[in-house]
Amino acid sequence: MPAAFKPQTAIVGIGATEFSKNSGRSELRLALEAVTAALADAAIDPLEVDGLVSFSMDPSDEVAVARNLGVQDLTYFVRTPGGGGGACGTVALASLGIATGMADVVVCYRAMNERSGHRFGQPGAAAAPPQRNPPSRDIDRSWNVPFGMVTAASMTAPVARRYMHQYGATSEDFGLVSVNARNFAATNPAAWFYEKPITLDDHQNSRMIADPLRLLDCCQESDGAVALVVTSLERAKDLPQPPVAILASAQGSGPNSFTVAQPYRENLARAVDVEVIAKQLWAQSGLKPQDMDLANCYDHFTPAVLMQLEGLGFCGLGEAAGFIRDEGIGLDGRLPVNTNGGQIGEAYIHGFNGIAEVVRQLRGTAVNQVPNARHAAVISGIHAVDSGLILGRD
Amino acid sequence: MPAAFKPQTAIVGIGATEFSKNSGRSELRLALEAVTAALADAAIDPLEVDGLVSFSMDPSDEVAVARNLGVQDLTYFVRTPGGGGGACGTVALASLGIATGMADVVVCYRAMNERSGHRFGQPGAAAAPPQRNPPSRDIDRSWNVPFGMVTAASMTAPVARRYMHQYGATSEDFGLVSVNARNFAATNPAAWFYEKPITLDDHQNSRMIADPLRLLDCCQESDGAVALVVTSLERAKDLPQPPVAILASAQGSGPNSFTVAQPYRENLARAVDVEVIAKQLWAQSGLKPQDMDLANCYDHFTPAVLMQLEGLGFCGLGEAAGFIRDEGIGLDGRLPVNTNGGQIGEAYIHGFNGIAEVVRQLRGTAVNQVPNARHAAVISGIHAVDSGLILGRD
Numbered sequence: 001m002p003a004a005f006k007p008q009t010a011i012v013g014i015g016a017t018e019f020s021k022n023s024g025r026s027e028l029r030l031a032l033e034a035v036t037a038a039l040a041d042a043a044i045d046p047l048e049v050d051g052l053v054s055f056s057m058d059p060s061d062e063v064a065v066a067r068n069l070g071v072q073d074l075t076y077f078v079r080t081p082g083g084g085g086g087a088c089g090t091v092a093l094a095s096l097g098i099a100t101g102m103a104d105v106v107v108c109y110r111a112m113n114e115r116s117g118h119r120f121g122q123p124g125a126a127a128a129p130p131q132r133n134p135p136s137r138d139i140d141r142s143w144n145v146p147f148g149m150v151t152a153a154s155m156t157a158p159v160a161r162r163y164m165h166q167y168g169a170t171s172e173d174f175g176l177v178s179v180n181a182r183n184f185a186a187t188n189p190a191a192w193f194y195e196k197p198i199t200l201d202d203h204q205n206s207r208m209i210a211d212p213l214r215l216l217d218c219c220q221e222s223d224g225a226v227a228l229v230v231t232s233l234e235r236a237k238d239l240p241q242p243p244v245a246i247l248a249s250a251q252g253s254g255p256n257s258f259t260v261a262q263p264y265r266e267n268l269a270r271a272v273d274v275e276v277i278a279k280q281l282w283a284q285s286g287l288k289p290q291d292m293d294l295a296n297c298y299d300h301f302t303p304a305v306l307m308q309l310e311g312l313g314f315c316g317l318g319e320a321a322g323f324i325r326d327e328g329i330g331l332d333g334r335l336p337v338n339t340n341g342g343q344i345g346e347a348y349i350h351g352f353n354g355i356a357e358v359v360r361q362l363r364g365t366a367v368n369q370v371p372n373a374r375h376a377a378v379i380s381g382i383h384a385v386d387s388g389l390i391l392g393r394d
Numbered sequence: 395m396p397a398a399f400k401p402q403t404a405i406v407g408i409g410a411t412e413f414s415k416n417s418g419r420s421e422l423r424l425a426l427e428a429v430t431a432a433l434a435d436a437a438i439d440p441l442e443v444d445g446l447v448s449f450s451m452d453p454s455d456e457v458a459v460a461r462n463l464g465v466q467d468l469t470y471f472v473r474t475p476g477g478g479g480g481a482c483g484t485v486a487l488a489s490l491g492i493a494t495g496m497a498d499v500v501v502c503y504r505a506m507n508e509r510s511g512h513r514f515g516q517p518g519a520a521a522a523p524p525q526r527n528p529p530s531r532d533i534d535r536s537w538n539v540p541f542g543m544v545t546a547a548s549m550t551a552p553v554a555r556r557y558m559h560q561y562g563a564t565s566e567d568f569g570l571v572s573v574n575a576r577n578f579a580a581t582n583p584a585a586w587f588y589e590k591p592i593t594l595d596d597h598q599n600s601r602m603i604a605d606p607l608r609l610l611d612c613c614q615e616s617d618g619a620v621a622l623v624v625t626s627l628e629r630a631k632d633l634p635q636p637p638v639a640i641l642a643s644a645q646g647s648g649p650n651s652f653t654v655a656q657p658y659r660e661n662l663a664r665a666v667d668v669e670v671i672a673k674q675l676w677a678q679s680g681l682k683p684q685d686m687d688l689a690n691c692y693d694h695f696t697p698a699v700l701m702q703l704e705g706l707g708f709c710g711l712g713e714a715a716g717f718i719r720d721e722g723i724g725l726d727g728r729l730p731v732n733t734n735g736g737q738i739g740e741a742y743i744h745g746f747n748g749i750a751e752v753v754r755q756l757r758g759t760a761v762n763q764v765p766n767a768r769h770a771a772v773i774s775g776i777h778a779v780d781s782g783l784i785l786g787r788d
Contacts, residue, residue: 005495028530056450056473059529063651063778067658073670074647077779078487079450079473093472096490101399102645117527133511135453136422251496253468257457264461276467384457385471 005284009095010236010243011391013042013229014356019192019347022116023223031060031111032068034225042229043240044105051076051103053090055350057083060111076103080251083120083260084298085273085381087351088389092249094230104231110352111225120348121221123150137259144261152300153218155260157210159382160303163269164212167318171212173325174302175203178216180329181299181338185345188367192220193345217302219343226352228359244362247375248284248390252276260383269318271304274311274379277388281377282313285390289313292390293373294361295335296354299342304382309337312377312388331368339368351380355389362393399678403489404630404637405785407436407623408750413586413741416510417617425454425505426462428619436623437634438499445470445497447484449744451477454505470497474645477514477546477654478692479667479775481745482783486643488624498625504746505619514742515615517544531653538655546694547612549654551604553776554697557663558606561712565606567719568696569597572610574723575693575732579739582761586614587739611696613737620746622753638756641769642678642784646670654777663712665698668705668773671782675771676707679784683707686784687767688755689729690748693736698776703731706771706782725762733762745774749783756787 015037017023017030039046046069052062056079066074076097080086087110094106114120131138149155163169182198185191198216206215236243254272256264265272282288289312297308306320314335315323327334340346340357347353360366361373379388409431411417411424433440440463446456450473460468470491474480481504488500508514525532543549557563576592579585592610600609630637648666650658659666676682683706691702700714708729709717721728734740734751741747752770754760773782 007494026530026533027527028533056475059527061530061534061778062475063647063653064530064534066647067650067652072649074645074779075670075674076645077475077483077647079475081450081456081471081473089471092496096494096496099494100401100490102486102490113527133421133453133507136420136455136458139420139422140455140458251468251470253457253460253471255466256461258461259457276469280469384455385468 007095007099007246007249008233009098009230009246010233011091011228011246011359012231012236012239012241012243013038013044014359015041016226016353016356017224019190019222019224021223023113027111027113028060028064030225031065031109034111034227035065035069035107035109038107038227038229041241044229046070047072048105049107050074051094051097051106053078053094053106053108054110055079055086056081058110065109076106082385084300084350085384085386087355087380087387088249088378089251089380089387091228091230091246091355091389092251092387095246095249098230098232106230107227108230109225109227110350112350113223114348115221115223119221121151121153140259149261152260153210153213156301157213159262159268160212160301163303163307166269169306169321171204172200173321174217175200176324177299177302177305178203178344181342181344183330184339184368185341188341188346191341191346192222193341213301219300219348222347222349224347224349226349226356228355242363242393244359245392245394246389247287247392248281250277250280251385251387253385257384262383271307271311271382273386274308274382277379277386278312281388281390287375287390291375292335292377294339294370294376295337296358296376296378297337298351298380298382299338299344305337307382308379312379331370336370339366339370354378358391362391401489401493401640401643402627403492403624403640404627405485405622405640405753406625406630406633406635406637407432407438408753409435410620410747410750411618413584413616413618415617417507421505421507422454422458424619425459425503428505428621429459429463429501429503432501432621432623435635438623440464441466442499443501444468445488445491445500447472447488447500447502448504449473449480450475452504459503470500476779478694478744479778479780481749481774481781482643482772483645483781485622485624485640485749485783486645486781489640489643492624492626500624501621502624503619503621504744506744507617508742509615509617513615515545515547534653543655546654547604547607550695551607553656553662554606554695557697557701560663563700563715565598566594567715568611569594570718571693571696571699572597572738575736575738577724578733578762579735582735582740585735585740586616587735607695613694613742616741616743618741618743620743620750622749636757636787638753639786639788640783641681641786642675644671644674645779645781647779651778656777665701665705665776667780668702668776671773671780672706675782675784681769681784685769686729686771688733688764688770689731690752690770690772691731692745692774692776693732693738699731701776702773706773725764730764733760733764748772752785756785
């Protein structure tokens with residue numbers, strides 16, 4: 001039934017802090033800076049905000065964000081479960097809230113000191129001994145932690161290895177994703193790796209983190225925040241920025257899902273969650289992969305980009321390496337991907353910065369602008385609970 | 395704009411585990427038992443479930459619940475922030491998901507070993523020394539923890555004291571809420587305090603926990619789980635249980651909110667969040683407080699019930715004590731409240747068991763049945779991020 005939902009909503013404001021390795025301030029402050037910037041970009045007064053959406057794991061509570069912004073009555077507050085797979089989901093949920101009249105102006109935010117504070121790339125809690133009354137994710141992880149799978153990289157590594165085995169992909173195929181991201185980042189002043197492109201040789205010579213994932217297959221760890229303002233298309237018409245319409249929004253989680261590791265999946269190399277999302281996105285929007293002028297894929301690790309391109313239907317299963325080589329994902333390619341440099345080149349803000357980049361592209365204000373970009377797909381995650389968007393400019 | 399939303403959804407299944415002080419099994423298992431029972435009650439196969447909603451703080455992840463149930467594709471997964479204030483919010487969000495076609499069958503669940511595992515009544519993490527990179531709620535709490543406000547009771551105590559000061563309420567007024575709850579629990583075999591009614595003297599003689607809150611002003615700490623199945627009214631017609639329609643659903647958080655303690659509120663004794671919710675509930679449903687045949691209020695502490703009755707408009711500000719004495723909240727009263735015994739008498743499952751009780755009342759199958767019950771209000775919370783429902787039987 002998802003095809004029935006036509007949200008008539010738009011992203012009308014984007015805001016961010018600088019992206020760094022040590023913000024020097026609290027995550028709450030980062031959140032407030034990004035939200036304030038996004039509302040200024042939208043030319044909407046904080047007094048008008050009546051909805052806030054973030055991740056369950058976001059440390060900045062609605063009441064703290066609202067109180068510090070001067071928001072009056074909140075009538076919609078929602079969190080998305082999971083990790084970065086939730087990024088597009090926040091926009092999906094904001095869109096639902098507006099479409100059903102639960103709120104008029106919803107701000108989605110994600111703020112994290114993910115380098116100077118809690119580093120996702122470290123084993124941390126995942127490797128801690130079992131508690132007496134453990135949450136389900138620790139029960140799940142107790143099956144992989146004893147085998148050394150204690151980080152996102154080590155849990156993704158078997159997926160990457162299986163993908164190589166099954167489809168004949170090579171480390172160089174993964175490397176091209178990284179080279180592309182760093183190329184885009186090199187010309188993006190907001191990117192951490194501004195003016196620092198890499199070659200495929202650099203990728204091949206970078207140290208192994210969790211075989212087959214090398215250092216340059218991994219996204220960054222970053223401090224920073226990004227916020228997005230969502231409201232009705234009707235309201236958007238009166239606002240200064242060209243509205244970026246939410247043409248489709250979806251969440252998806254296929255059968256037998258686990259955590260980042262997916263031991264129960266029949267085909268580890270297939271992004272089944274993305275396929276669940278893609279089916280909804282194309283049905284809701286009435287568009288096809290061929291209609292997309294660019295895409296933003298969740299690049300916590302390079303193989304995820306290949307799997308997402310396949311899951312979205314830009315190419316067949318196992319064909320993404322060929323697609324990247326032959327069709328191209330740079331500015332001169334068939335489908336420019338992660339034009340901000342992605343989470344490999346710009347910053348890792350749990351997928352939020354990728355959505356902001358697509359908004360800039362559709363406004364025509366990106367530093368690595370795709371000429372006449374009208375439609376874009378954004379996808380968050382390949383594990384567990386994921387989400388996606390089709391955004392468009394009329 | 396909230397009045398515009400007519401969800402056309404219903405609660406069609408309810409399920410629960412036993413309520414205990416030591417379940418002897420994992421919270422995930424409790425969740426699965428409750429969800430399985432709720433689906434059996436609805437006569438819906440787990441294969442049909444495509445949405446799951448819970449609290450951000452619930453320890454049982456969607457992927458674990460779905461995998462163990464045998465759910466196939468999930469297309470909707472949402473969490474509500476906050477504590478018990480989120481209970482009705484889960485149903486509100488389930489309803490949104492169905493109304494917009496994101497999912498067809500959504501299960502809301504909450505499972506907790508809240509007595510044998512992590513006890514909310516204990517100081518715990520709230521009293522821990524500040525971390526280097528604290529979440530906003532720990533920053534907020536750092537203002538009250540040094541003064542000994544380290545539990546929900548000690549943070550609610552000043553609200554209760556202010557309510558007494560401002561409106562002339564007494565400890566006996568609070569006590570009547572507890573006596574009422576224990577009366578209902580005494581005839582409810584599912585209640586922890588089955589066959590154990592109390593007198594007002596018992597309440598007055600119970601030890602002080604956080605002045606003016608006595609032991610018998612406090613809800614229980616409980617182990618257990620409750621689940622609710624939500625689908626479209628259209629689908630509900632083909633199911634065996636009489637559908638309980640979601641006539642209105644709302645979330646609300648007023649200005650200057652904090653945590654459980656509310657130092658910034660101009661009038662501590664006023665449930666401003668509930669007022670934000672009430673405005674939406676009456677507008678959406680087209681009903682008034684006089685149309686309600688019963689109510690379920692969030693009774694973590696007795697004063698909350700008085701403040702919620704006022705916030706919902708069953709009486710004026712400061713008039714709830716008189717309302718309870720003169721109009722009555724027992725089976726023979728004007729408005730039976732917490733007919734399952736509430737969280738004081740039945741169990742503390744974060745407000746979820748109160749929603750299930752209202753469903754039984756509207757089906758006509760409650761142990762303490764209100765004759766011909768047709769409409770009921772359910773409200774969750776008086777602090778921070780709260781929610782409410784109007785449920786009805788045609």
